[in-house]
Amino acid sequence: MGFTSIWVTGAARSGKTTRLVNQFCEWVRPGLARSTQQSEVSVLVLAAIGDNRLELADRLTAETQGKCPFRSTTPLGFFEDEVMLFWSLLIPSLELNATFPLRLRPENEQELASRLWRTELDTAIGARTPEGTVPMGYGAGQGEARLVRRVLDVMQLAALSGITLEEIPTLLEQGVPGMEGQVAALPIPYATVGEMLQRWRLWCLRRGLLTYSLITELYWRYLLPNPVYQKHLTARYQAVLADDVDEYPAIARRLFEFFLSQNTTCAFAFNPDGAVRLGLGADPSYMAELSSHCQEIMLTAAAGASLVKDLGAAIVDLVNDPIFFASLPDAIQTIQSTTQAQLIRQTADVILKAVQSGQVQPRDVALIGPGIDPISRYALTEILRKNGIPVELLNDQRPLASSPIIRSLLTLLALIYPGLGRWVDRDAIAEMLVVLSQKATPADWQPDDVLSTVSPTSAASFLIDPARSGLIADYCFEPHPDHPQLRAATTFSRWDRLGYQAADAYGGIVRWIEDQRSQLSQHLIASPVVLCDRAIQRFFLGGSHLPFDQLAALRELIETAQHYWQVDDRLRRSDWSDAPASMTVRNFIQLLRNGTVTANPFPVRPVGLANNAVTLATVFQYRSSRRAHRWQFWLDAGSSRWLSGVDSLFAAPIFLQHWSGQAWRVEDTQTMNEQRLRRILLDLLGRTEEKLFLCYSDLSTSGQEQTGVLTTLVNAAIPLSSEPLSL
Numbered sequence: 001m002g003f004t005s006i007w008v009t010g011a012a013r014s015g016k017t018t019r020l021v022n023q024f025c026e027w028v029r030p031g032l033a034r035s036t037q038q039s040e041v042s043v044l045v046l047a048a049i050g051d052n053r054l055e056l057a058d059r060l061t062a063e064t065q066g067k068c069p070f071r072s073t074t075p076l077g078f079f080e081d082e083v084m085l086f087w088s089l090l091i092p093s094l095e096l097n098a099t100f101p102l103r104l105r106p107e108n109e110q111e112l113a114s115r116l117w118r119t120e121l122d123t124a125i126g127a128r129t130p131e132g133t134v135p136m137g138y139g140a141g142q143g144e145a146r147l148v149r150r151v152l153d154v155m156q157l158a159a160l161s162g163i164t165l166e167e168i169p170t171l172l173e174q175g176v177p178g179m180e181g182q183v184a185a186l187p188i189p190y191a192t193v194g195e196m197l198q199r200w201r202l203w204c205l206r207r208g209l210l211t212y213s214l215i216t217e218l219y220w221r222y223l224l225p226n227p228v229y230q231k232h233l234t235a236r237y238q239a240v241l242a243d244d245v246d247e248y249p250a251i252a253r254r255l256f257e258f259f260l261s262q263n264t265t266c267a268f269a270f271n272p273d274g275a276v277r278l279g280l281g282a283d284p285s286y287m288a289e290l291s292s293h294c295q296e297i298m299l300t301a302a303a304g305a306s307l308v309k310d311l312g313a314a315i316v317d318l319v320n321d322p323i324f325f326a327s328l329p330d331a332i333q334t335i336q337s338t339t340q341a342q343l344i345r346q347t348a349d350v351i352l353k354a355v356q357s358g359q360v361q362p363r364d365v366a367l368i369g370p371g372i373d374p375i376s377r378y379a380l381t382e383i384l385r386k387n388g389i390p391v392e393l394l395n396d397q398r399p400l401a402s403s404p405i406i407r408s409l410l411t412l413l414a415l416i417y418p419g420l421g422r423w424v425d426r427d428a429i430a431e432m433l434v435v436l437s438q439k440a441t442p443a444d445w446q447p448d449d450v451l452s453t454v455s456p457t458s459a460a461s462f463l464i465d466p467a468r469s470g471l472i473a474d475y476c477f478e479p480h481p482d483h484p485q486l487r488a489a490t491t492f493s494r495w496d497r498l499g500y501q502a503a504d505a506y507g508g509i510v511r512w513i514e515d516q517r518s519q520l521s522q523h524l525i526a527s528p529v530v531l532c533d534r535a536i537q538r539f540f541l542g543g544s545h546l547p548f549d550q551l552a553a554l555r556e557l558i559e560t561a562q563h564y565w566q567v568d569d570r571l572r573r574s575d576w577s578d579a580p581a582s583m584t585v586r587n588f589i590q591l592l593r594n595g596t597v598t599a600n601p602f603p604v605r606p607v608g609l610a611n612n613a614v615t616l617a618t619v620f621q622y623r624s625s626r627r628a629h630r631w632q633f634w635l636d637a638g639s640s641r642w643l644s645g646v647d648s649l650f651a652a653p654i655f656l657q658h659w660s661g662q663a664w665r666v667e668d669t670q671t672m673n674e675q676r677l678r679r680i681l682l683d684l685l686g687r688t689e690e691k692l693f694l695c696y697s698d699l700s701t702s703g704q705e706q707t708g709v710l711t712t713l714v715n716a717a718i719p720l721s722s723e724p725l726s727l
Contacts, residue, residue, distance in 0.1 A: 003027060003239075005266040007291040010299030012686035013306060013628055016269035019297065020241055021059050023267045027239050028068040043070040044237045048247035048277070050074060052626055056243055071237075075252045076212060079219040082229075083210070089226055090218060099208035107560070107596040108567050109211045111587065114148050116203055117196050121147065124187045145594065150186055150650045152213070155197050157655040159216040160249035160281035165201060169194040175654030175664045185650055207574045209567070220251040224258065233258070240266040244626075246274040246284040250657050253287055260293050268294065273682045276623045279648020286657040304628070307331055307692060308685035315685065315713060316678055322712045332713070333720045334637075334694045343697040344376055347633060348383040350693065350720065351614065355389055360631055362389050366615040368622050368684065369635030370645040373701060376635070377616065384614060394617035394625060399595035400560070403553040405540070408435040409532055410589050414484075416516050416531065419582040421484040423589055429486070430466070430473040436539045437464035437505040463505035468498050472506055486510045512538060528585055529561045560597050564588055619680055620647050628687040637694040637714055638706030643677050677709065693720065 006023060010016045024043065045060065047053035057072040073081065080103065083090070087101055104112070114121065125144055158168050172190040186193070204214055223229050240259050245252070245268050259266055268290065275284040311332070335350060337343040347367070354360050367380065381391045400406045411432040414420040439461050464472070475492035478485040488510065489495045489503045498506070516534070519525050536543055536554060543551045568584050591597065615627065619642075653664055653672065685692070696714045700706050 003265040005260060005294040006268070006297055007294035008267070008269045008297045008299060009272065009291070010269075011271060011273050011308065012626075012683050013304055014299040014686075016271065016299060017056065017059070017243055019299065020243055020267050020269050021056075021063055024060055024068075024070075024241055025063050027265065028064060042237055043068070043239045043241055044078075045070050045072045046075055046078065046240070046242040046248075046252075047072070048074065048244040049624060050077075051624075052244065055626075070241075075248050076216070078255075080210075080212070080215050083215050083218050083223060086223055086226075086229055086232070089229055090222055093222055093226075094205060094218075096205055097208065101208045101210045102567065102570055103210045103215070104204070104567065105560070105563055106212075107591055108564065109152060110145065110148055110596065111591060112209075112567075113152060113200055114144065116200055117148065117151075120188060120192060120196055145596075147186070147188075151188070151193055151196060152211075153649040154186075154193065154651060155200075156213040156216075157281060157649055157652055159213040159220075160251060161283065161655040161657065162220055162251045162254065163655060164221070165194060165197050165217075168197065171654050172651065174661060175659070176651055177663050207570060209570065216249075216251065220254055224254060230258065234262050234264070237264065240264060242266070243269045244271065244274060245269065245287050245290070246271050247277045247282045248287055249281045250283040250286045253290055256290055257293075260290075266294065271683075273679045273686070274623075275676075275679060276620060276647075276683075278676070279652040281649075281652075283656050305689045306628070306686050307688045307690075308682055312682050312685050316681055318712050318716060319677065319681065319709055320674070328713070328717045330718060331690065332692045332694065332717045334696055334714050334717045335633075335720050336714070337697050339699050340376065340636075340697050340701050341379075343695055344379045345383070347635070347693075347695050348380055351384065351633075352387050352389065354631070361612055362614045363612045364630040365633070366617070366622065366627065366629040366631070367633045367635055368617055368619055370619050370639055370641035372616065372618055372635065375701070380616060390613035392613040392615050394615055394621045397598035399592075400553055400557055400597045401592045401595060403550065404431060404435050405546075405550055406553055406557055406592065408432040409535055409557065410592060412436075412513070412535055413528055413531065413585055414589060415486070415513055416520060417528070417582045417585045419482050419580075420586055420589070421479060421481040423586065424479070424484050426473045426477060426479075429477045430469040433464045433469040433472055433506065433509065434462050434466055436509050436535075437469075437502070438462050438539075464502045468502045471498065476506075486513065527561075527565045528588065529558065529565055532558060532561055556597070557592075560592075561588065564591075619645070619684070622687075623680070623683055628689060630689045631691045631693070632684065632688045633693045633695055634684075634710070635695050636700075636706075637696040637710045638698075638708045639700065640706075640708045642680070643673050643709040647676075 003023075003026070008016045008019045024045075027043065045053075045056065047056050053072055053074055057070075060068075060070060060072075084101060084103075090096065091098055121144055124147060154168060154172070155165065157163075158165065158171075163171070169190040172186075172193065176186070176190075188196075201214060201217075204211065210218075237259070240256065242248070242252075242256070256266060256268075270284075270288060270291070272284075272288075275282060278284060311329070314328075335343065335346050337346055351365055354365075355362055369376075377393070381393070384391050401410070407428065408431060411424060411428045414423040471492065472489070476487045476489060478487055486509070489498060489506050492498070495503060516525065516531060520531075525531055536558075540546060540554070543554050546554070565584070572578070615622070615629065617625070651664075653659060653668065694710065694714050694717055696706070696711070698705060
């Protein structure tokens with residue numbers, strides 16, 4: 001192509017992505033000039049996460065009017081697609097069966113690994129209940145689940161770092177003993193951990209099952225060095241554009257070095273104050289060394305207004321050295337109270353007054369905290385929404401089982417499939433009856449708990465209200481370990497109290513359940529996925545009338561169920577599983593009730609009125625989204641989590657390429673936390689355009705006095721008057 005590869009370095013909102021977009025246009029402009037249809041240049045475009053990928057792809061498409069072909073993905077998405085596409089090249093070298101691979105979702109990975117490692121887990125954790133679960137599944141096996149996840153995370157960190165499984169025990173032996181509290185976090189001998197991971201890897205490969213860890217290892221260890229693959233890779237892409245490479249894993253550097261060695265033109269963007277995913281597989285220091293192969297471009301001027309230029313250095317000095325005295329300007333103010341409850345109320349009042357007076361729009365405001373507890377999130381959201389201000393919960397991935405619709409469908413499965421009576425209780429039946437009796441137009445129905453939130457005014461949306469559902473559950477539900485029953489409404493001597501509408505709706509539900517049981521006994525229901533789809537069509541009209549979050553939950557349920565039974569079918573064909581169908585249903589119900597699966601809302605960007613909403617997010621979520629706002633509110637400014645908040649996986653530092661090889665010490669953790677805090681402060685200030693409010697309470701939610709690292713900022717800032725705003 002004749003272009004020099006470039007490395008663009010700059011802080012948040014300094015114009016790095018814009019510089020990449022301009023570079024992209026320079027690459028493809030000659031081809032566009034020769035043809036009115038499409039450019040001849042094919043470009044690989046990478047972004048750190050899916051949301052950023054969509055935005056970057058939209059910008060590139062708009063600049064070229066859709067006439068230039070490019071492939072837009074994330075690093076992990078690229079590795080997965082390549083392994084799937086070139087699976088045939090891996091079969092001979094790994095001596096695999098010629099079975100098309102099936103990727104395991106994280107919930108399946110955790111469940112199957114738990115079954116494979118049963119002996120080691122029992123030894124580490126101790127005795128379990130006879131069936132390994134507690135009826136209804138709430139809170140059961142949480143210690144085991146964390147341990148399994150921790151071992152799998154070690155495998156993932158190794159794969160992303162380009163470290164083989166054989167090296168893991170040695171790394172753990174060298175680095176973990178110095179980590180405070182980390183030895184107890186993995187109570188399994190490190191040699192045993194290595195053996196467990198080797199066995200898990202072999203077990204998955206023999207059945208054609210791939211996890212993200214396996215996909216990543218297969219890519220850097222076997223596929224990328226393959227000469228045939230390298231030839232295809234060079235032929236497919238004439239240029240590479242990678243944004244936010246400070247969030248990429250170490251093995252991405254191997255891919256980029258290959259492209260550079262083939263004289264493929266590349267453009268990279270790097271934020272030295274980014275590294276949001278450091279501790280989650282990213283290795284920014286190692287990636288930064290790629291700059292020596294490129295022409296370096298340093299961007300210093302911010303593309304828009306922000307507080308970081310004038311205040312960034314002073315704030316970092318004030319936080320790092322409490323003795324250092326500085327008087328902060330009016331752009332930074334504090335909202336102070338004694339308790340968290342008072343602080344939430346005052347913070348919401350400030351936003352309400354500002355929006356109502358026209359000083360800001362809701363879209364101009366962001367509420368950010370190191371960790372937002374459910375009570376604070378609920379209180380802030382409710383106060384603002386009740387006053388007509390919408391709130392966007394950024395990347396709010398709640399467990400599927402938190403949705404009443406999902407819980408009701410799981411209760412249906414337990415009623416219809418035999419042997420699952422212990423997974424049904426009176427409260428679940430009562431909730432199910434309310435949810436399944438809803439009318440076709442409850443567009444504003446968004447409760448977290450049907451039985452506690454359906455008010456008399458909203459009960460008209462349901463043919464069976466909570467009071468009547470409770471009576472039915474008390475008198476018509478007959479528990480049984482194998483075949484729980486819903487008896488006819490006339491079983492209740494005062495069934496007339498139900499009313500015709502509720503009795504008729506209940507009768508319809510009972511008849512539908514009995515009909516499904518009959519079809520199941522005749523083998524007319526292929527899988528629980530079919531049953532769930534029937535229930536959605538019958539009781540929710542396919543979900544077309546439901547609000548978006550409810551519909552997203554249903555879609556995620558069906559997708560999860562389809563994948564779960566697809567994996568189950570693969571295991572049955574490999575002779576690893578011969579459990580009865582009801583046992584698989586039970587495991588699926590337990591999986592969801594344990595909160596393992598969450599809904600992933602889509603589209604990412606809200607539309608219509610929802611677009612003008614206050615943003616509520618954790619620091620990690622906000623920084624990952626690359627957003628900026630006129631006003632920022634830093635919640636819980638007195639919390640110690642601003643410095644010590646955990647955004648990393650177990651033993652993550654020892655998997656970085658620049659780790660010294662020495663035992664990780666408490667001093668190393670302190671240094672890493674201080675560096676992380678500096679990046680957070682500069683990054684957030686770079687995304688604040690006009691005002692910053694430090695929200696501080698003397699007491700935490702647990703009643704303890706707060707003296708976190710940002711307290712010096714609170715003391716140096718101007719307290720916000722409790723009078724009406726005049727900012």
